[in-house]
Amino acid sequence: MEYLGIFxxxxxxxxxxxxxxxxxxxxxxxxxxxVWAFVQKRQGPNVVGPFGLLQSLADALKYIFKEIIIPxxxxxxxxxxxxxxxxxxxxxxxxxxxxxxxxxLADINVGILYLFAVxxxxxxxxxxxxxxxNSKYPxxxxxxxxxxxxxxxxxxGVIIINVLLCVGSLNLNDIVIAQQNMWFVIPLFxxxxxxxxxxxxxxxxxPFDLPEAEAELVAGYQTEYSGMMYAMFWLGExxxxxxxxxxxxxxxxxxxxxxxxxxxxTLVPSAIWLILKxxxxxxxxxxxxxxxxxxxxxxxxxxxxKVFLPFSLIWVxxxxxxxxxxxxxxxx
Amino acid sequence: xxxxxxxxxxxSIIAVVSAIMVTASKNTVHSVFFLILxxxxxxxxxxxxxxxxxxxxxxxVYVGAVAVLFLFVVMMLNVxxxxxQWFAGQQSSKHIPVGLIISTLIFVEVIIVIGGWKYxxxxxxxxxxxxxxxISNTHSLGQILYTDYIHVFQISGMILLVAMVGAIVxxxxxxxxxKRQSYIKQISRERAEGVEVLEVESNKGVKLDx
Numbered sequence: 001m002e003y004l005g006i007f008x009x010x011x012x013x014x015x016x017x018x019x020x021x022x023x024x025x026x027x028x029x030x031x032x033x034x035v036w037a038f039v040q041k042r043q044g045p046n047v048v049g050p051f052g053l054l055q056s057l058a059d060a061l062k063y064i065f066k067e068i069i070i071p072x073x074x075x076x077x078x079x080x081x082x083x084x085x086x087x088x089x090x091x092x093x094x095x096x097x098x099x100x101x102x103x104x105l106a107d108i109n110v111g112i113l114y115l116f117a118v119x120x121x122x123x124x125x126x127x128x129x130x131x132x133x134n135s136k137y138p139x140x141x142x143x144x145x146x147x148x149x150x151x152x153x154x155x156x157g158v159i160i161i162n163v164l165l166c167v168g169s170l171n172l173n174d175i176v177i178a179q180q181n182m183w184f185v186i187p188l189f190x191x192x193x194x195x196x197x198x199x200x201x202x203x204x205x206x207p208f209d210l211p212e213a214e215a216e217l218v219a220g221y222q223t224e225y226s227g228m229m230y231a232m233f234w235l236g237e238x239x240x241x242x243x244x245x246x247x248x249x250x251x252x253x254x255x256x257x258x259x260x261x262x263x264x265x266t267l268v269p270s271a272i273w274l275i276l277k278x279x280x281x282x283x284x285x286x287x288x289x290x291x292x293x294x295x296x297x298x299x300x301x302x303x304x305x306k307v308f309l310p311f312s313l314i315w316v317x318x319x320x321x322x323x324x325x326x327x328x329x330x331x332x
Numbered sequence: 333x334x335x336x337x338x339x340x341x342x343x344s345i346i347a348v349v350s351a352i353m354v355t356a357s358k359n360t361v362h363s364v365f366f367l368i369l370x371x372x373x374x375x376x377x378x379x380x381x382x383x384x385x386x387x388x389x390x391x392x393v394y395v396g397a398v399a400v401l402f403l404f405v406v407m408m409l410n411v412x413x414x415x416x417q418w419f420a421g422q423q424s425s426k427h428i429p430v431g432l433i434i435s436t437l438i439f440v441e442v443i444i445v446i447g448g449w450k451y452x453x454x455x456x457x458x459x460x461x462x463x464x465x466x467i468s469n470t471h472s473l474g475q476i477l478y479t480d481y482i483h484v485f486q487i488s489g490m491i492l493l494v495a496m497v498g499a500i501v502x503x504x505x506x507x508x509x510x511k512r513q514s515y516i517k518q519i520s521r522e523r524a525e526g527v528e529v530l531e532v533e534s535n536k537g538v539k540l541d542x
Contacts, residue, residue, distance in 0.1 A: 003335060078365070109468050113388035120396030124368070127400070131361060131407055143404065150400055157392075170385075170470055298513070 014095075017105055021094050025238045026056035031279075032238075032286045039290035063231035071133060071224050078132035083225065083232035086125030090239035093118040097246050098173045100256050100270035111172035112160055115247055119156075119202065122240055123149040126204075126211060129233065130221035141220020144297065145204060145211030151304035152201040158312040159195045162188055163251045165319050168330025176255030178330070185252040191315055192252045194308050196284070199244040201304065203237065205285060207292040208300055241285060242278060249277035340380060347373040355431070360406045368399045385470040 030045060030053060037044025045055035070076055096111040098104040108114060123146055130142020164170065166187070167178040185192045201208040211220045222233055249255060254277075256270035295303070323329045346369065353366040371394045378387035467475075477485055532538050 108384065110384045110388050110470060113385070113392065117388050117391035117396060120392055123396075123400055127403055127407075128365075131403075139407075143407070146400055146404055150397060153396065 013105055017094055018091055021091065021239065021242070022235070025235055025242060026060065027053070028242060028282055029056045029059075029234075029238055031282070032289070035283060035286035036290045039287065060231065063228055066227035068227040068229055069224075071135070073134045074224065075132040075134065078128050079224075080229070082125050082129035082132060083229045083236065085128060086122065086236035087232045087239070089118055089121050089125065090236040090243060093243050094246075096172055097243075097250070097274075098176060098256060099274055101173060101177075103271060104173065107171070107173060110170045112164070112170050112175065112251075115172075115243075116153075116157060116160060119240070119243065119247075120149075120153050122202075125233070125236065126221050129225065133221070133224040135224055137218050138221045138223045141211045141223075145221065148204070148208065148210065148300060148304075149202055151301060152198045152308075155194060155304060155308040155312050156198045156202060158309065158316060159191045159198070160251070161316055162191050162312070162319050165316070165323060166330070172250055172255070176250060176257055179254040179257060180261075183252060183254040188252065188315075188319070191312065192248070194312055195248055195252065196281075198304075198308060199248060200285065200288060201300070203241045203244055205241065206289040207295050209294065210297055210300060242282065245278045245281035245285065246274070248281050249274060253277045253281075336380070340377070343373045343376045343380065347377065360409065361403070364399065364403050364406050367402070368395055371395045371399060383469055385473055 033055070034044040034046075034052070044052065046052040048054040048058045070079060093115055095105045096108060096114050098107070098111075126145045126149075127142045130138040130140075130145070133139070163175065163184055166184060167175045169175065169178075200206075204211050222230060225233060254273075256274040258265040258268060258270070258273050350366040350369040350373065354363045354370065357363050357366060371390060375387040375390040375395070378384075378390060530538055
């Protein structure tokens with residue numbers, strides 16, 4: 001009985017987190033398309049509901065009623081598992097995101113490592129989908145994405161080390177609280193820029209959307225997918241983008257903390273601040289999609305390995321030396 | 333404790349079954365997927381015994397990087413010849429004795445280590461010193477790794493670096509005649525080297541030397 005109570009309480013908490021995340025994923029798809037349209041002087045989706053807000057619901061309905069086609073030569077189990085893996089991994093990472101000092105589903109000691117691990121697992125959905133389709137374009141897309149995501153994860157890991165040197169803890173709430181006096185975006189601004197670009201590459205967003213480049217790979221690993229399975233890939237991708245924005249907000253923009261610690265700002269609930277910061281980063285993502293042309297593959301690899309990795313490694317040495325020399329190392 | 337036992341047996345059964353499936357499945361890509369499942373359940377077991385740092389590092393390094401590269405190589409092997417069979421046929425059974433001998437050896441080694449740990453705890457005083465402190469797993473690991481074992485740690489890092497450099501040197505070949513983009517060259521190009529204005533007489537043409 002006791003376990004049952006705990007179980008239902010946890011399920012309630014999880015639902016209270018996942019349902020808003022799913023709804024906001026649907027909303028940011030709309031926001032993405034709107035921003036993209038405004039940059040190009042178009043209207044974007046504006047028909048369904050007020051300002052076209054219900055466009056994503058209409059799209060979801062369309063996907064539900066479409067037939068799911070499973071290619072006869074595909075590896076059926078893995079083909080069906082792939083979108084589920086993508087979606088699940090994009091959602092489980094939200095467990096450790098702190099919305100305030102107490103509002104967090106799992107306040108674990110190694111929160112940032114958990115986020116990093118889950119985002120590095122995200123590549124499996126794409127590889128599984130691409131391989132199980134048993135077709136040339138999805139396979140090429142999967143191979144591209146595997147190489148791309150592994151490369152950019154390395155620099156994201158090094159950037160996280162930079163932040164951790166300043167914090168002295170792997171707990172996400174500690175990382176937020178360490179930014180009480182100054183957000184890390186100010187002292188670590190170059191790292192923030194590299195993190196943002198690496199996040200674009202990690203989530204396969206333009207200008208790094210080579211795994212699904214429409215012009216050359218016919219949407220890459222998603223080519224053989226249809227109906228709800230395609231929609232799950234799509235939702236998972238956007239949930240991953242939101243997650244990367246949340247990670248950026250927590251690591252560099254002070255997480256749930258209000259920008260200035262004075263009276264009218266402290267009234268706003270801290271969850272609102274986090275959401276605003278995530279939205280800010282997401283609009284930057286959307287703008288980049290609209291204004292930057294796609295990279296060539298060798299340029300992408302060069303940027304990851306020859307520019308970002310050495311630069312962020314040098315920055316680790318600089319940060320560590322600075323903290324050590326001025327005796328600012330966080331010791332607890 | 334019941335919940336703990338349920339989780340432990342779930343993860344360990346998944347780990348053992350997937351470890352068997354790594355060797356039993358016919359398709360190499362399936363083997364790698366089972367290997368990944370094995371890694372994930374092992375890291376869950378690590379987290380269950382309180383070694384959350386090790387568990388996460390296992391996920392990041394083995395599942396996030398090493399297994400992706402495994403998959404990368406295996407998928408390239410022979411995509412067309414892969415059969416969608418889940419189990420290996422009879423013909424591979426002649427390797428079973430060798431495998432049995434090796435696995436018995438490993439099993440005996442593990443039994444010796446665990447037995448020593450269980451019945452002669454004073455031999456492994458390092459393990460006890462970790463368990464008694466109240467600081468978190470990550471801290472205690474760092475405190476031991478960067479103080480008592482710093483030289484071993486550095487040497488293992490150097491060995492990995494040498495292995496990496498060696499692998500690159502072995503496979504690297506300078507190919508001639510490959511067109512490569514040089515960013516510095518492109519950026520530092522002046523108008524004078526790219527464009528030339530010529531007076532061309534009619535019916536004579538012009539000869540460019542390139």
